[in-house]
Amino acid sequence: MAAVTPRVFVSHLSGVPVFDPNGDQVGRVRDLVAMLRVGGRPPRILGLVVEVISRRRIFLPMTRVTGVESGQVITTGVVNMRRFEQRPTERLVLGEFLDRRVRLVEDDEEVTVLDVAIQQLPARRDWEIDKYFVRKGRGGALRRKGETLTVEWSAVSGFSLEEHGQGAENLVATFERLRPTDVANALHHLSPKRRAEVAAALDDDRLADVLEELPEDDQVEIIGKLAEERAADVLEAMDPDDAADLLSELPEDDKERLLALMRPDDAADVRRLMSYEERTAGGLMTTEPIVLRPDATVADALARVRQADLSPALAAQVYVCRSPDETPTGKYLGTVHFQRLLRDPPFTLVSSIVDSDLVPLPPDTPLPLVTSYLAAYNMVSAPVVDESGSLLGAVTVDDVLDHLLPDDWRETDLTDLHGETGLHGEEGVGRGGR
Structure with a gap:
């Protein structure tokens, strides 16, 4: 039932x-x-x-x-x-x-x-x-x-929108059924004025997801047209590595103003990511992997993995570290893969099933070596650990692909994959679903 x-x-x-x-x-x-x-x-x-x-x-x-x-x-x-x-x-x-x-x-x-x-x-x-x-x-x-x-x-x-019409309310509603990458594709083909209207109408979390899928020029254009406090809210809602990439494209004064408006913890994560070279493990990583202490159980780990806002790559494994359990953590002990969590009883301590054989990546590991590491060990994400043994974050395969593909890959028309061609013009978007 x-x-x-x-x-x-x-x-x-x-x-x-x-x-x-x-x-x-x-x-x-x-x-x-x-x-x-x-x-x-x-x-x-x-x-x-x-x-x-x-x-x-x-x-x-x-x-x-x-x-x-x-x-x-x-x-x-x-x-x-x-x-x-x-x-x-x-x-x-x-x-x-x-x-x-x-x-x-x-x-x-x-x-x-x-x-x-x-x-x-x-x-x-x-x-x-x-x-x-x-x-x-x-x-x-x-x-x-x-x-x-x-x-x-x-x-x-009296409580629904008509399918026709091109008000921002209608356009935002039609985007609801689309994945962020498809919304980004539709926004990219709108006029700058229309793009700004729709971005202003999207809620912070949704706009953050969409910005992560847009070309850099569109990201800079949209964030620049938002009120500064709202722009800071949206940056907080983005994955830290994506927020760092976006802020690095802004003039220095704008970047510092937005960082000052962000919550201190979020701003600290972004500043740390911006301190690494872009095409290294440190520059590619996210600072928000699933981190558990050694006394956590398999049940605790599965509860964390089930969180709906996690990407599949981040949900594929958990990282076991000593306190503190936020990056940068205490001593990194190893990784437990999702499949192993499914094979052991819920009361099992993660410290007893941790995989400590796999050598983690230093933050200065260049992109080609990160790519080879993921391919060689069939991984979708990998730990990044500093010289003191603290976990700094995790590099996921989607972030690696972002940097391996051509610079303009986000402008590629993906609608043919869905058998749809009505996402490009404003009129076409009005017929679809959000």
């Missing part, structure tokens, strides 16, 4: 406290942020508007919400304290959906939305609108006496 995923009515979320994993209160929920979608798909819940102790309202992405239950919301603990600003493609559920007059699809009868139910998608952190609680009849006394009923989202018209 399929697991039942949580369903919550948004009126029950208004004002509930938000806690971090340690039990400390971050703030209270004041609204939910939704994005309308094309193709008859239910609106997607992007995140929560949370009022923190200082009465500032911030945005908390749903990808950082780990629990919605018992009158409380639990987060991953990573909260961006910059003030929430609603974007043109976003809708506030409590502020804009409730008390809205819409129509039932079945008989075209006008009803009033009294509440909205949201549901988490199975095996994912994504949430979308599931049902509407509505009242028949028009305002005043009739509204009080009207019949109330709960209907599926598809039974109500």
Whole structure:
């Protein structure tokens, strides 16, 4: 039997406290942020508007919400304290959906939305609108006496976008079903004005994923047109190695201003990566591999591997190190591959199954040797360790390929692989899905 995923009515979320994993209160929920979608798909819940102790309202992405239950919301603990600003493609559920007059699809009868139910998608952190609680009849006394009923989202018209049209809201919605590399391909073929409009409308995490797939010129153009605080947010959401590559293309003054606006820990990782030569293991690596202490278990390792935001290359193995377990770590002990994790009991300590025979890469290893290393040992990622034995990061095969392919490889048209040719012009994009 399929697991039942949580369903919550948004009126029950208004004002509930938000806690971090340690039990400390971050703030209270004041609204939910939704994005309308094309193709008859239910609106997607992007995140929560949370009022923190200082009465500032911030945005908390749903990808950082780990629990919605018992009158409380639990987060991953990573909260961006910059003030929430609603974007043109976003809708506030409590502020804009409730008390809205819409129509039932079945008989075209006008009803009033009294509440909205949201549901988490199975095996994912994504949430979308599931049902509407509505009242028949028009305002005043009739509204009080009207019949109330709960209907599926598809039974109500007025909460989706038309398939045609070229507003930024429509264009962003059509991109939702596409992978970041396909969105990047579509953006590359838009005019600079249109590209800036769409980039401004994308949420930070989505824009970060797309920027990583764009040619350098497009990256610099887009980041340069964003407000500096938002540009810093997007850089924080990017993989550190990609953020370092992008910042290295900017003028020195712009680079320093953006680094100063980033969270200190994120900025430190990026600065460290920028200190290495570009075509070396240090310049290619990411500073965010899966790191576990020797007393962690196979169950702990598999829980980390299951994180949805990890790339397949990073999820292929974990690195066992002594404390501290953030790069640069304590002494690097070795690697445990994903297949080995599947073969051993959950209670097994990772220190007892670690592979310590494989020599790690020094940070100054040149690109040709990194490539040979991955090929010789059939690896999709490799540890990078300094002279003191600390793990600095991991080089993944996708980053190696980025530097082996021609400089203009990102401009190659990939749509023929999908049998699609409608991604190039704005008109063609409007017919697709996000």
